[in-house]
Amino acid sequence: MGASESIAQLDATFGIAGIARVVAGNGGLPKVVVTGAAAAGEMYLLGGEITSWKPRGREQALFVSAASKWEDGKTIRGGVPVCFPWFGNKADDPKGPAHGFVRAKAWGLDSIAQKGGAVTVSMSTASDEGTRKLWPAEFRLVLRATFGAELIMELEMMNTGSAPLRFEEALHTYFRVGDVTKARVRGLDGIHYLDKTDAFREKTQQGDVVIAKETDNVYLDTEHAVEIEDAAMRRRIRVSKENSLATVVWNPWIEKAKAMSDMGDEEWKEFVCVETCNVGKHGVTLAPAANHTLKTIISIASA
Numbered sequence: 632m633g634a635s636e637s638i639a640q641l642d643a644t645f646g647i648a649g650i651a652r653v654v655a656g657n658g659g660l661p662k663v664v665v666t667g668a669a670a671a672g673e674m675y676l677l678g679g680e681i682t683s684w685k686p687r688g689r690e691q692a693l694f695v696s697a698a699s700k701w702e703d704g705k706t707i708r709g710g711v712p713v714c715f716p717w718f719g720n721k722a723d724d725p726k727g728p729a730h731g732f733v734r735a736k737a738w739g740l741d742s743i744a745q746k747g748g749a750v751t752v753s754m755s756t757a758s759d760e761g762t763r764k765l766w767p768a769e770f771r772l773v774l775r776a777t778f779g780a781e782l783i784m785e786l787e788m789m790n791t792g793s794a795p796l797r798f799e800e801a802l803h804t805y806f807r808v809g810d811v812t813k814a815r816v817r818g819l820d821g822i823h824y825l826d827k828t829d830a831f832r833e834k835t836q837q838g839d840v841v842i843a844k845e846t847d848n849v850y851l852d853t854e855h856a857v858e859i860e861d862a863a864m865r866r867r868i869r870v871s872k873e874n875s876l877a878t879v880v881w882n883p884w885i886e887k888a889k890a891m892s893d894m895g896d897e898e899w900k901e902f903v904c905v906e907t908c909n910v911g912k913h914g915v916t917l918a919p920a921a922n923h924t925l926k927t928i929i930s931i932a933s934a
């Protein structure tokens with residue numbers, strides 16, 4: 632069966648007239664396009680990755696690079712990559728795929744449903760021969776994305792094996808901003824963080840986070856919401872969460888963006904990543920047959 636035939640089949644099975652369709656997206660990759668009463672959105676089967684969320688009456692909330700590669704087995708630059716089962720480099724193998732392997736894997740589409748103007752798309756992936764070579768574990772991972780006035784993302788991990796598992800996870804959200812140098816991330820004042828640009832040294836945040844250089848901070852013990860104030864677009868994006876103890880704030884700044892083959896030289900100005908996660912000492916241990924759901928709720932208000 633060719634890719635376009637399977638896209639047509641997925642659309643016939645899961646599409647909802649006027650509300651959700653499965654179509655060929657960039658690079659011919661299958662994506663779900665949602666056009667609900669409360670919001671429009673897009674989600675690729677590659678990585679179970681959300682690439683667009685536009686609540687009614689507002690501008691696009693997410694950044695996707697114009698230089699992104701759109702290929703099976705490659706990662707999409709922007710949107711909401713799912714990092715799992717490790718974050719950053721693999722601890723015991725620096726050659727392992729960065730941020731784990733599920734973001735470059737084709738996920739399955741499980742359901743599309745609408746309720747009160749919002750549309751929920753559910754995709755999943757599970758352990759197989761390929762994942763066992765990288766991580767000897769049995770699991771099932773589901774991402775339920777609700778595209779409404781809020782964007783709600785629930786990442787549910789199930790330990791389907793007979794041994795306990797330890798993993799890291801992140802919803803690595805690229806928020807679109809008008810000018811990152813004029814944006815601030817509020818809500819992290821006084822919080823301890825690991826500065827990845829300075830050999831993971833532990834520091835204390837003073838005031839709001841402003842992006843004035845490469846920024847790669849892992850904020851620890853952060854269960855609470857943060858807010859991105861985007862002066863250029865005159866809006867505030869609120870990121871609240873459940874079952875998440877860490878928050879990462881990342882922007883590559885000038886040199887690193889230039890060195891990335893899937894990011895335009897000037898695009899670093901157009902986004903800040905605020906990542907709802909459980910990483911490092913906040914990694915999750917899961918008993919056999921147990922599950923864990925990381926949840927984040929995004930909303931936008933005028934500034």
Ligand code: BG6
Pocket residue numbers: 719729730803827847848879881906
């Ligand atoms: C961030 C990490 O979450 O993702 C950074 O903290 C990393 O260290 C960035 O550079 C982008 O990662 P990647 O693998 O998508 O280039």
